[in-house]
Amino acid sequence: MRITLRGVRGSLPSPMGSDEYQQKLATIIATALEKSKKEDNFDIPAFIRTLPKNLKYNIGGNTTCVEVQSDSGKIYILDAGTGIRALGDELMASEFGKGQGEISLFFTHTHWDHIHGLPFFKPVYIPGNKVHFYSILDDLQERLAYQTDFRFFPAPFNDTASTKNFIKLEIDKSYELEPGLSVRTIPLKHPGGCVAYRFTNERGSFIFATDVEFTGDYLEDLNTSTDFFNDADLIVLDAQYTLDESFQKFDWGHTSFTMAVNCALKWRTRHMVLTHHEPAYSDETLMENYREAVKHRNSMGKSWPRLHIAREGARFKI
Ligand SMILES: [Zn+2]
Ligand SMILES: [Zn+2]
Secondary structure, eight states, X not given: OEEEEEEOBOSSOOOOOHHHHHHHHHHHHHHHHHHHHHOSSOOHHHHHHHSOHHHHOOOOOOBOEEEEXXXXXXXXXXXXXXXXXXXHHHHTTTGGGGTOOEEEEEOSOOOGGGTTTGGGOGGGGSTTOEEEXXXXXXXXXXXXXXXXXXXXXXXXXXXXXXXXXXXXXXXXXXXXXXXXXXXXXXXXXXXXXXXXXXXXXXXXXXXXXXXXXOOHHHHHHHHHHOOTTTTOSEEEEEOOBOHHHHHHTTTSSOOBHHHHHHHHHHHTOSEEEEEXXXXXXXXXXXXXXXXXXHHHHHHTTOOOSEEEEOOTXXXXXX
């Protein structure tokens, strides 16, 4: 399966402001001028490829959305933050634009930042498209309809033309989505509730666990009650705060990057992606947090998990 991050910001969409853009630009230009003095045939695309990630990429301001494409080509979408809009636009160029598409959406919970892109997901509006909505909730349809009440949005969800199918998942039960691909879910500690999903194919497992507050005690309790998190190849995990912030924002429902590293070590995770970024953080601050997370892992005497900072467009394969 191929996993593509479509939205990585927590809580609220956070487009990059002009000040941050200009700072980034100034650093890139200064680096380019320096390099071009030393090279006769200065190649701009090659130079861009050599830039550090915080200069080469934008982390991105869209809220949570992850695309999972199975080996057979089917698409499964995790959460409908604003990152789902561009994905929907891309899908419209395929059979979804002709009303012949079929897609599955999985919801971790219904806080705004995980559903507020859905009214801008064009395939839902096209007659003939089939959309399957998975969650552990009895009332997912009612919640999604509520956000498009006429007082808040002009196009009611229940009037959209696609064919909708709501599937309630049972906790900790494994479901075969297609031959060779299964999904399993468990509840997480978060205000109002949330769940993690684990997708497994013949080669390994991918876990999506955002909007969760891991503390030492909770991690211990969870580890004694389930093997859900163990030995995954890839986990995309909530790491919204620094350690200091996680103490100040105790009970707000999110994890520090330090704790996220402790979790991955405990679970023997191979690759971990830090996500649900704090809206107020610049790309530079996020890269600093990432470097601190790597330092913390190294201080534990470990060279794994491989750590990654979530950014829009990043891809992983299992
Ligand atoms: Zn969230
Ligand atoms: Zn939440």
